Amino acid sequence: MSGIAIVGLDCAFPGAPDAEAYWELLMRGGESVGEVPPQRWEADELPDSVPESARAGINRGGFVAGADGFDNDFFALSPREAAAMDPQQRLLLQCAWRALEDSGQAPGALAGTDTGVFIGVMGGEWGRLRMGDPSRVTPQLGAGSAAGMTANRISYHLNLTGPSLAVDTACSSSLVAVHLAANALLAGECDTALAGGVNLVLTPALGLMYSQLGLGSPDGRCKPFSADADGIGRSDGLGLVVLRRLEDAVADGQRIYAVIRGSAVNQDGRSNGVTAPNRWSQQKVLEAAYRRAGVTADKITFVEAHGTGTALGDAIECAALGGVHAVPREKTCAVGSVKGNIGHTEGAAGIAGLIKVALALHHRIVPASRHADRENAQLRLAERGLRLLKSPMRLPAGEILAGVSSIGMGGTNAHMVLAGPPRTPRRAARPAGETEPVGVFTVTGDTPDALRRNLADQAEAFARRPRGGAASLGFSSNRVKTGLPYRFAVAARDTTELAERLRQAAAHGIDASTPAHRSWTRPVVAFVYTGQGTQYPAMTAGLYRDSAAYRHFLGEADAALTRHTGRSARESILRGDEAGYDAGDAQTALFAVGYALTRTLGELGVRPAAVLGHSLGEYAAAVAAGVLDLPQAAELVAARARLMRNLPAGGGMLAVGAGPEALAELLAAEPTLALAAVNSPADTVISGPLDALDRAAAQLAGRGLRTRRLDVARAFHSPLMTPVATGLRELADGLRPAAPRLPMASTRYGRLLHDEPLDAAYWAGQATEPVLFGAALTALATEVAPTHLVEIGPRPTLLPLARRAGLAPGTEHLHPVPGPEADGRQLAELVATLYRAGLDPEWAALYPAEYRTVERLRPYVFSSENRYWSRRDDRAVTPAAPVERPVAPVPAPVAAPAPAADDPVLAAVIEAVVTVGLYQPDRIVPATRFYEDLGFDSVMIMQLKDVVQEALPHLGEVSIRQLLPALRTVGSLADFLRELALARVS
Structure with missing residues (x-):
């Protein structure tokens, strides 16, 4: 296996804000060329020397909608820096995030890795517009105008440490960037690479040059290979692909759009002009690419040509293609150019063609070539083994090979050979009547509004889909849609349910029913284990059906118990008859359920910070705490069950x-009765002979007290258990339990264990002494402070009791199998709840293996609320948008907000922050963090220092070294400056 896999992509082209829209535009043969937006330049700005015949073409083209929008808060960039940045950098940051998501991974998961970034970018119109006036130059503008920063911004903000470089080979820049990225992967310089290019038409300058060279289209449209071809129409565009070595992508189960089999780059050398194309060099680059891919030209099904629609360029390119493809072959090679749809995207032209080919191979259909209906006969396509597609071409079964060409003005040529994705086995259809597994779908955002925006977008996408299972979608979201601070998760079995629940969450926002909030810490989870009396026929059967992990661990417990009982606990658990459980079967069954639930939750990443077991539940709790291992606990439980069965x-x-205290007199009068459990200050259990219990019940009823006979066949935790205690003491005499690895609250002692061993004496006493559940839970809540209580057992008994009694107040109560109807849904909902609270689960354990596949989800929806655009005279800046202002040497002061007026130091710090970053004053509060929230860097810190010193002259000189430790929050800096002022006065 060899090659480079394209595992993710994102793009924005005229009339196509994302890859889905781009493919739709291509398939319908659409065209997206129009008048220049006034934000770029006014039609009357062209020099008088420009002929009238050329003006229309220069003032038309393909323009990306909303190119001034940028979610700077998402990337922790100040408004000042965002306004100074080349919009190409801004758009690429968002494109990179979405492309990485499309590759099936959360972008944040790549932080610190050797991921490379390779960006093709042609020219520097932004810098020429903004840097020409020395009085306007700022550090932010300098960095924001540099071509190299198009790649470096991505690496910096995503914390990627691999190669990071910008490439300018004119119109072939982006395909050359992909070529370099592929070679870096093959050389081992990086394991993942982002590659592509960007182009924004900001001035008419290049259009004027095309016109002067006789290359400009009079109507601003490219018509590749057409009899009507009359020149270049300029366009915006950007696109990125995520690349991995093929074997790595396959091993990680990533979706593959296409495979790069080989590529080549060359130069025209000294030909008939530095800007003129060279047929022989173009032919040689094709031959080199095919040679490196190990294929012959006759195997290439279609070629995405450079195809600018100029008479000379099309003629030379077709001659070069014909020189290679005019060989004996079964079918002519289809040829086309996306420039007929979107115009010439210059530095992004190669990536536009590459993404078109990757999508065609992915969908196994090639879009028709726009303008093919009037083919240029002078190109002699047929005799050169070429043809234009007048309608979409379905690709036959088997391997398909395609080529992509990109030709730079200046002579740098690139060609790439792509193959379709490798075949993957189809997931077998579920048997009729078998339910789909439940998935947990996750969505995150950097703000509450961002979370709601993305919830709504995902809901709309799923509402448009045919009804189907949601498990693999959930798995995909767990890999991709995580990592941002505001979280939401919901369990769903199918897309219809999923769309509705997402829609409800988006509509109702963040409230008690959808607790999606920013979690600064992980949840603290305590497990409480139920005792005997909670068993019922076929308990946990639904979870057993739905969860492979639960099936596995129940089998482990069953095997350990069967060695001592000779009968299957699993069979007694799952049988659905009404035979019930005898005193022995119930205990082994409940222990097995407790053990299997604990291990299943552990596989999902839900691990307790403390445990508590009620009576029999202490055995499973002891295993969870590491006091006993499974064989030890199984032997003790089996013996306990046998001894109690024999009573x-x-x-x-x-x-x-x-x-x-209300039962003291009764118990004194009935010496055969014993206090068996104190579950809360108003919930007690007594135990003893049935006739004595009947007398006690009648007497208590006469006093107006509520009583209820428990569904048990023995007088547990009473002197009648003495034979059991004796047998356990003898059996466990040689037991050497370990010290607890985590806090364990003992219901025998009513407190957390310290140095007491859980030896033979403990388990003997535990069988006869009262269960002090209320005291134990109170101690656990006081000393461990859990945020969540999870009851481990076949149905809730302890959680309702704790809730009624007010024990462990402030905790959220969860249960993975809350009764006979429970199945995999309740387990999934428990995981979703804990995820919303800050847990990062081990998601794979939730899904059957065949559903652990990554499906394409809607990309992240960035905010378009902030608009940053500036022309040379600032006339086109939206009134509400931040405006770039001169900094010499630091920005002009901005008035401090009123809330800090009573604290002059805090007011000065807020004023300085607002001035340096151009933030809205009401956004800056004492808790605002400099790095995470405001994106401060070394340049901004230097500026902040100067502004603060000017605002607080009594401080004197403050060094950067002094300042740095205090730059946690706005409030911490104000505190430091206040203390510094006092120290210097004293």
Whole structure:
């Protein structure tokens, strides 16, 4: 296996704001050329020397909508820096994020990796517009105008440490950038690469040059290979592809659009002019690319040509293509050029063609070539083995090879050979009647508004899809749509349900029903394990059906128990008859369920910070805490079950709605009864012979106290359990338990364990002494402070009790199998809840293996609220938009907001921050962080220092070294400056 896989892409072209719209434009044969927006230049700005016949073409072209919009807050860039940046840099930052998402990974997951960035960019119109006036030059403008920063910005803001470079070979820049990226991958310089290019038409200058060279189209449209071809029409465009070595992409299960089999770059050398194309060099670059790809020309099905629509350029390119492709072949080679749809995107021309070919191979159909209906007969396409597509061409089964050409004015030529993606086995259809697994769909945003915006966008996308399963979509979102601070997650079984739940969340915003909030810490989860009496027929059967992890761990527990019981706990758990459980089967079954649930949650990344077990539940809790291993616990539980099964019948338990002090007189009068459990100050259980319990129930009812007979067949936690205690003591005499690895609250002692061993004496006493659940849970809540209580058992009993009694207040209560109807949905919802609270789950364990595939999701929707655009005279700046202002040497002061007026130091700091970054004053509060929220860098810190010193002259000189430790928040800097002033006065 060899080659470079295209695993992700994103783009924006005229009339096509994303890859989906781009493909739709190509398939319908659309064209997106129009009048120049007044934001760029006015039609009357052209010199008088420009002929009238050329003016229309220069003032028309393809323009990306909303090119002035930029979500600077997302990238922690100040308004001042955003306004100074070349809009090409701004658009590429957003494009890079979306392309990485499209590759099936959260962009933040690549931070610190050797991912490379290779950007083709032609010319520097922004710099020429902005840097010509020395009085306007600022550090931000200098960095914002540099071509090299188009790549470096991406590497910096995404913290990518691989090669990062800009390439300018004129119109072939972006394809050359992809060529360099592929070679860097093959050389091992990086393991992932972002490659592509950008072009924004900001001035009419290049259009004037085309006109003077006789290359400009009078109507601003490119008509490649057409009899009507009359020149170049300029256009905006940007696109990026994510590249990986093919074997790595396959190993990681990434979706592959196409595979780069080989590429070549060469130069015309000294030909008939530095700007003139050279047929023989173009032919040689084709031959070199095919040679490196290990293919012959007759195997190429179609070629995306450079195809500018100039008479000379088309003629030379077709001659070069014909020189290679006019060989014996079954079918002629289809040829076309996307410039007929979107115009000539110059530095982004190569990536426009590459993405078109990758999408064609992915969809297995080649769009028709616009303007093919009037083919230029002088090009002699047929005799050269070439043809224009007048309608879309379906690609046959088997491997398909295609070529992409890009030719730079100046003589740098590039050609690339692509193949379709490797075949992957189709996921088998689920048997009829079998339900789809539940997935958890995640969405994150950098602000609450961003989260709502993206929830709505995803909901709309799923609403348009046919109804289908949601599991693989959930898995995809878990890999891609995570990492930003504001989180949302929802469990869903199909796309219809998913769309509705996302829509509801977007509409209702962030409230109690959709607790999507910024989580600064991980949740603190405590597990509480139920005891006997919670069993029922076929308990956890739904989860067993839906969760492979639960099936596996229940099998582990069953095997460990069967060695000592000779009977299957799993069978007794899953059987659906009404035979019920005897005293022995119930205990082994409940222990197995507790163990399997604990391990299943652990596989999902839900691990307890503390545990508590109620009576029998202490055995599973001890395993979770590392006190006992599974074989030790299974042997003890099996022995306990056997000993209790052998006890004579006749005992029972009675729950009473009162505290133990209210039962003291009754227990003294009935010496055969014992206090069995104190679950809360008003919830007690007594245990003993049935006749004594009947007398007690009648007496308590007469006092107006609530009583309820428990569904048990023995008098647990009473002196009647003494034979069990004796047997456990003898069996566990040699037991050497480990110290707990995490806090364990003992319901025997009613507190957290310290140095007490859970040895034979402990388990013997635990069988006869009262269960002090209320005290134990109170101690756990006090000392561990859990944010979430998760009950481990087949149905909720402890959580309702804790809620009624007010135990562990402030915690959220969760249960993975809350009753007989539970299945995989409740487990998924528990994980979704904890994810919203800050947990980062191990998502793969939630899904069957065949659903762990990455599907394409809608890309991140950035805010378009902030607009940054400036012409030479600033006339086109939107009134509400931030305006670039001169900085000499630091920005002019801006008035401080009123809230800080009573604190002159804080007011001065806020004023300085607003001045340096051009932030809205009401946005700056004491808790605002300099680096994470405001994007401060070394240049801004220097400017901040100067402004602060000027505003607070009594401080004197403050060094950067002194300032740096205080630059955590606006408030921390104000505190430091206040203390510094006091120290210098004293």
